[in-house]
Structures are given as C-alpha cells and as structure tokens.
C-alpha cells in the first residue's frame with residue numbers, strides 16, 4: 001500500500017513535470033509546434049493559450065504528486081516509529097516478566113508458580 005502511494009505520487013510528479021515542460025515549449029515555440037499538433041486540436045485552441053493551460057495543468061499535477069509522495073513518506077515514517085515503540089514496549093515487558101521469574105536470593109531462574117527455588121531451596125513466598 002505504501003509503495004503504491006509512493007509510486008503513484010512519483011508518477012504524478014514526473015507526468016506533471018513533463019506536461020509543464022511541454023507547456024513551456026508550446027508557449028515559446030508555438031509556431032514550430034503548431035505543425036506537430038493533432039489536427040483536431042489545431043482548430044480548437046490557440047497554441048499560446050494551450051501552452052499556458054499545459055503549464056497550469058502540469059504544475060498542479062506535479063504538486064499533487066509531490067503531496068501524495070510526502071503523505072506516503074510521512075505515513076510510512078509514522079508506522080516505523082510506531083513499530084519501534086511497540087518493539088521497545090514488548091522488550092520491556094518481556095524483561096519484567098523474566099525478572100519476576102528469578103529467585104529472590106540466588107537469582108536462579110524459576111518456573112512459573114514455583115514455591116521453592118530449585119537451586120537454593122529457599123521459599124519464594
């Protein structure tokens with residue numbers, strides 16, 4: 001899920017950048033581009049206006065892609081921190097559980113519910 005978000009954001013960012021650059025080209029070299037445009041577009045839009053529209057659309061697409069990327073990165077970063085915290089908490093409680101199962105006198109490991117230490121035979125109650 002995280003990879004899909006990051007990939008999608010990167011794709012949008014690159015696509016927007018390319019469209020923006022094309023828009024710049026169309027704006028500044030409109031006469032050269034006019035011949036390469038599909039015929040159905042040539043009649044509808046003046047190339048200068050289309051270049052500006054492409055710059056706008058490309059810019060917005062790139063910004064949306066960047067935001068998607070940042071959101072994906074931030075959420076994955078948060079998840080990593082959360083996982084590390086969970087690990088720390090789990091380790092701490094494990095340590096506590098282990099320390100509770102040791103003999104109060106000699107420190108030998110005890111079985112759960114043991115009344116006497118198997119090493120020094122002292123009562124644990």
Ligand SMILES: [Zn+2]
Nearest residue numbers: 103106117120
């Ligand atoms: Zn003991």
